[in-house]
Amino acid sequence: MQTPLSHCTVLLDEAVDALSVRPDGHYIDATFGRGGHSRLILSRLGADGRLTGFDKDPQAVAVADALAQADPRFSIRHEGFKSMAELPAACADGILMDLGVSSPQIDDPARGFSFRHDGPLDMRMDPSRGESVADWLAEAEIPQMAEVIRDYGEERFAQQIAKAIDRRRQERGPLRTTAELAEVVAGAVKTREPGKDPATRTFQALRIFINAELEELQQALSASLRLLRPGGRLVVISFHSLEDRIVKQFIALHSKEVYDRRAPFAAPKPMALRSIGRIMPGEREVAANPRARSAVMRVAERTDAEAP
Known part of the structure; x- marks a missing residue:
């Protein structure tokens, strides 16, 4: 149980x-x-x-x-x-x-809020309504992704992350899990505050955006x-x-x-x-x-x- x-x-x-x-x-x-x-x-x-x-x-x-x-x-x-x-x-x-x-919400992998647990890349407060993060990232253009990650996550590497997500889509298809997104972000963010995961700001930004x-x-x-x-x-x-x-x-x-x-x-x-x-x-x-x-x-x- x-x-x-x-x-x-x-x-x-x-x-x-x-x-x-x-x-x-x-x-x-x-x-x-x-x-x-x-x-x-x-x-x-x-x-x-x-x-x-x-x-x-x-x-x-x-x-x-x-x-x-x-x-x-x-x-x-x-x-x-x-x-x-x-x-x-x-x-x-x-x-x-x-x-x-x-x-x-954070600790349930099925909700997709956390980079610490692999699960569907969802992040909706109400999974029965609206668009998931995975669906949005599958279609969003680089400028859109960069703007969201920069404005809602205060992430200075927003442009690099958006380009890395786009490369990943072209090479292997859309991102579908939290682990996949965290891996892409980690590859694009070269420095980070001690003790803070590189994906922290990106996950925050996407959650805030997708739930308005x-x-x-x-x-x-x-x-x-x-x-x-x-x-x-x-x-x-x-x-x-x-x-x-x-x-x-x-x-x-x-x-x-x-x-x-x-x-x-x-x-x-x-x-x-x-x-x-x-x-x-x-x-x-x-x-x-x-x-x-x-x-x-x-x-x-x-x-x-x-x-x-």
Whole structure:
């Protein structure tokens, strides 16, 4: 029998503490994952509290369905978190977004997320929808591949990697497994930071691109302004600089008064968010769970001002 893949929730207590959960409040776990944050939120809700979860991953939804059966205060939607925009305005007292890929996704070779385990080159959060990485790489032109690997992976050898993938396609056909892609990347990347696999940035880039992760994050952040009630908290945990930059800039943009240049003497529009701060995992958590080392949590609170 296969041992179930486990997941250690990053910044568990810190994130739920930051939500400042009210017993009768309505909260949104925008990225249910394996439910660590959701279970702790539910433990702090009373009988009248409600929690709505979102997740693309069918395996995560199966876990969430079991939780929903056991606890009527919880409901799950098999959708990406950009679908929060479909919820009624001012319906939430807190929104949590944990942007990390869960350990079961990374550690399951069949999902194709990791260069450490050979498996199908897929990387879709929802394998039942959209195009796999293998299918995209089979057709993409060199400039397209280089742009994705450079922009989403911050990989300085993006052009060399794209050309190497193209040579591999011409010589031996399309790439179909994670090991094949990792081998091609290793041959194209001549230097790398000590302790980091040459394929790290390329796999990150392709995963982000194929799942439209940054675009979905931007849509979800915009939706959060409309959904949060005054005093409601937005809590976002990021795991790489591209995500964190988007979150940081979003909070900064909406944490300042807005002046209308067309009416220079008019009163400024009040800020819609108040930045609470940034939290990083402690040494003990990083030692127990190395995947937490890159996590950054940002917290903001909804003001009384109307969303811009």
